[in-house]
Amino acid sequence: MNLRIKAPRIREMIVTPIAITDPPLLNAAGLHAPYALRTIVELITDDNISGVSEIPGNVSINESLELARHLIIGRSPVQLSSIGRELENYFGRETAAQRGDTPWDQRKLVHVFSAIEVACLDIIGKITGLPVVDLLGGKMRERVPFAAYLFYKYKGAGGEMGFNIDEQANQWSAARQVAALDPEGIVHQAKAMCAAFGFRSIKLKGGVFDPARETAAIFALRDAFGEYVPLRIDPNALWTVETSIHYGRKMEGIIEYLEDPTRGQKNMSIVRQALKTPLATNMCTTSFEDIPGSVAVGAEDIILSDHHFWGGLRASMELSKICTTFGRHLSMHSNSHLGISLAAMVHLGAALPYLPYDLDTHYPWQSDEVVSSGRFHFEDGAVTVPSAPGLGVELDKQALTRLHQQYLDCGLTKRDDETEMQKVVPGWKFESVRW
Numbered sequence: 437m438n439l440r441i442k443a444p445r446i447r448e449m450i451v452t453p454i455a456i457t458d459p460p461l462l463n464a465a466g467l468h469a470p471y472a473l474r475t476i477v478e479l480i481t482d483d484n485i486s487g488v489s490e491i492p493g494n495v496s497i498n499e500s501l502e503l504a505r506h507l508i509i510g511r512s513p514v515q516l517s518s519i520g521r522e523l524e525n526y527f528g529r530e531t532a533a534q535r536g537d538t539p540w541d542q543r544k545l546v547h548v549f550s551a552i553e554v555a556c557l558d559i560i561g562k563i564t565g566l567p568v569v570d571l572l573g574g575k576m577r578e579r580v581p582f583a584a585y586l587f588y589k590y591k592g593a594g595g596e597m598g599f600n601i602d603e604q605a606n607q608w609s610a611a612r613q614v615a616a617l618d619p620e621g622i623v624h625q626a627k628a629m630c631a632a633f634g635f636r637s638i639k640l641k642g643g644v645f646d647p648a649r650e651t652a653a654i655f656a657l658r659d660a661f662g663e664y665v666p667l668r669i670d671p672n673a674l675w676t677v678e679t680s681i682h683y684g685r686k687m688e689g690i691i692e693y694l695e696d697p698t699r700g701q702k703n704m705s706i707v708r709q710a711l712k713t714p715l716a717t718n719m720c721t722t723s724f725e726d727i728p729g730s731v732a733v734g735a736e737d738i739i740l741s742d743h744h745f746w747g748g749l750r751a752s753m754e755l756s757k758i759c760t761t762f763g764r765h766l767s768m769h770s771n772s773h774l775g776i777s778l779a780a781m782v783h784l785g786a787a788l789p790y791l792p793y794d795l796d797t798h799y800p801w802q803s804d805e806v807v808s809s810g811r812f813h814f815e816d817g818a819v820t821v822p823s824a825p826g827l828g829v830e831l832d833k834q835a836l837t838r839l840h841q842q843y844l845d846c847g848l849t850k851r852d853d854e855t856e857m858q859k860v861v862p863g864w865k866f867e868s869v870r871w
């Protein structure tokens with residue numbers, strides 16, 4: 437019996453930039469624009485198997501994908517290591533410093549590789565009949581739990597067409613549009629989001645108002661939800677070391693972890709030594725190159741990985757081993773995203789050996805979808821791992837065309853929260869440290 441499966445070759449790569457409606461969410465770098473940009477990559481093999489992926493959208497990443505095209509076409513989707521090496525040789529090494537100071541990651545190559553890898557894994561899954569989670573080492577859990585991700589926000593739902601309703605989104609669509617600018621607004625948002633999606637832990641995006649006001653919101657959440665709902669706050673490194681220690685001490689015993697209170701591994705390590713609360717990061721340790729520094733100073737307790745930023749799902753599995761070796765926990769960061777990214781996050785979340793914290797997701801803030809099965813359903817805050825081969829999602833070509841048109845119409849080419857904020861507060865400037 438010959439069980440050998442012949443791997444096909446990639447014959448086509450379709451790169452489609454899309455714009456998805458995004459509400460006016462506030463963060464350390466300013467304000468979300470009415471649309472968030474994503475890029476959908478579809479790889480098609482010579483025997484017509486197609487694999488998909490989704491990454492943050494940005495013209496320079498899209499240009500890099502185009503430049504990488506000749507390294508992808510004709511290759512077998514199983515040759516991930518050699519494709520990765522060739523991309524690195526072609527573009528040159530990307531340094532950790534290229535990540536930049538914003539809450540999001542400004543690198544290109546990690547995104548390019550993540551896009552290619554996830555689409556190839558989707559293809560390999562379809563060829564072998566296995567879900568991606570099985571290609572990553574197999575399922576450690578059936579359902580992957582997420583946290584409610586709260587934002588200070590202005591009134592509105594983003595985009596022009598408002599909200600595409602499904603039952604779950606409908607339940608919270610009214611609250612989703614309401615402004616939240618104080619502790620009461622944040623508690624209202626949390627109750628609505630948790631009621632609709634069943635989340636069992638809560639993250640507040642901070643770095644928007646002064647730390648006393650944001651800490652008050654955490655105390656208001658604690659009063660509203662009690663001690664059994666874990667809370668976290670993420671000021672995206674805008675606090676000084678002194679501010680971080682001061683407010684970190686106030687929230688000691690109230691939050692499960694403090695995320696990126698201050699900038700840089702050294703500062704994080706000073707804060708970490710002063711507090712009993714664990715520190716998490718998606719800003720100071722964001723690449724393999726950062727690991728030696730992190731270990732040397734003890735920068736954090738939890739690394740919030742993101743397969744889009746760490747170069748794919750397999751890289752994130754490698755990171756999990758490193759985390760175990762050096763006494764870190766691994767959890768997950770997110771950005772505004774649709775169902776292809778969510779599917780990839782769920783497969784990864786299901787395969788990770790340890791998952792002590794509920795993962796981040798922006799998904800409740802999004803109203804568009806690009807997968808044909810419609811929006812993902814959360815039960816008790818968790819998503820069941822898709823069991824179909826590959827990622828378990830199919831592209832909705834009509835939705836893709838509509839969201840691409842939305843991209844062309846909206847005129848945005850990259851994320852720029854500072855410019856968006858200036859439309860509301862003239863002269864507003866991003867500062868890398870504010871309080």
Ligand SMILES: O=C([O-])C(=O)C[C@H](O)[C@@H](O)C(=O)[O-]
Pocket residue numbers: 461462463464539540641670672718769770771772
């Ligand atoms: O945990 C984080 O730092 C994020 O989720 C980064 C995002 O870019 C967030 O700040 C946002 O969506 O505004």
Ligand SMILES: [Mg+2]
Pocket residue numbers: 670672695696717718719769
């Ligand atoms: Mg963060």
